[in-house]
Amino acid sequence: MSQFVLADTRTGEVCFDGIRVNRGTPCPICKHDTWCLFDGVRGLAICPRTQGGRKIGDAGWLHDMVGGEVPKWQASFQRPPDEVMPLEGAMAMQEKFTSRCDDRVAILAFDLGLSVRSLERLGCGWNGLWTFPMRNHREQICGFRTRTSDGRKLAIKGSRAGLFVPEGRRRGLDEEVWIVEGPTDVAAMLDIGLNAIGRPSCRGSEKEIKRWCIGMRVIVVADADEVGVAGAESLIQTLRGSVRRVEMILPPRGMKDAREALNHGISSDEWRELIDVSESRRSTNGPTR
Ligand SMILES: [Zn+2]
Numbered sequence: 001m002s003q004f005v006l007a008d009t010r011t012g013e014v015c016f017d018g019i020r021v022n023r024g025t026p027c028p029i030c031k032h033d034t035w036c037l038f039d040g041v042r043g044l045a046i047c048p049r050t051q052g053g054r055k056i057g058d059a060g061w062l063h064d065m066v067g068g069e070v071p072k073w074q075a076s077f078q079r080p081p082d083e084v085m086p087l088e089g090a091m092a093m094q095e096k097f098t099s100r101c102d103d104r105v106a107i108l109a110f111d112l113g114l115s116v117r118s119l120e121r122l123g124c125g126w127n128g129l130w131t132f133p134m135r136n137h138r139e140q141i142c143g144f145r146t147r148t149s150d151g152r153k154l155a156i157k158g159s160r161a162g163l164f165v166p167e168g169r170r171r172g173l174d175e176e177v178w179i180v181e182g183p184t185d186v187a188a189m190l191d192i193g194l195n196a197i198g199r200p201s202c203r204g205s206e207k208e209i210k211r212w213c214i215g216m217r218v219i220v221v222a223d224a225d226e227v228g229v230a231g232a233e234s235l236i237q238t239l240r241g242s243v244r245r246v247e248m249i250l251p252p253r254g255m256k257d258a259r260e261a262l263n264h265g266i267s268s269d270e271w272r273e274l275i276d277v278s279e280s281r282r283s284t285n286g287p288t289r
Helices: 091-100 102-114 118-119 184-190 207-212 226-239 258-263 268-285
Strands: 004-009 014-020 037-039 044-047 054-056 059-065 131-137 141-147 153-155 176-181 196-199 217-221 244-249
Touching: 014 044, 014 226, 091 131, 091 141, 102 118, 118 184, 141 184, 176 184, 184 196, 184 258, 196 207, 207 226, 217 226, 226 244, 244 268
Parallel strands: 176 196, 176 217, 217 244
Antiparallel strands: 004 014, 014 037, 037 044, 044 059, 054 059, 131 141, 141 153
């Protein structure tokens, strides 16, 4: 099943995550079973036969299957660049944002049930919205994620999506790292003493993560929904062969993500038990792939 993912180049937010249509699932727009792409979760289809909505490069026209407005995003329609370039002037911007932040870090920490220290380790700043630097695998700043008070995610102009890497992270052969989605989930894992980095969304930045994690023991925490699990599985495929070990787990007890788990008092031991379960399942069933 071929997968077709479009992500916003600035925020890393996934806009379209579809499959190529086939006999079993024909195009909902033109009813053909070749060429078109469709994303059942978001209710979107890209059809090269039926004009309308919005043109997406050579792939066709974007249609909203329930007849709604076609979403507007700044998606990249080309292959993602081989390496994410640093953002010019980013160091000075980061300095300015953190110096303006004052007690706003504490406000965000209080709102989200996180520690000030963990948000500071992620370089949390302020430019009218909260800012978090995103980094390439060399840990150079390649963009800034911004966060509104109601939790919406945007990015500063010129940004490229990248990783959220905390100060004092442990990196290197045989080190353990937990990969979660977004800066506040990283902060939640730091708060219980786990070595964590964040990806910009449930898709994308896979090559950067792969380069960052070479030789490490990686645990990918999937958000507990269809999109989250598909994204984690795709990342695991990319990481296989270049890391010491990689597995996917879901947050404990049916919770949706790392921050919810923190707010329910889940400890690092409880998270680790999930790895053991996943390991014993593998040894009973043999290798899954
Ligand atoms: Zn079609």
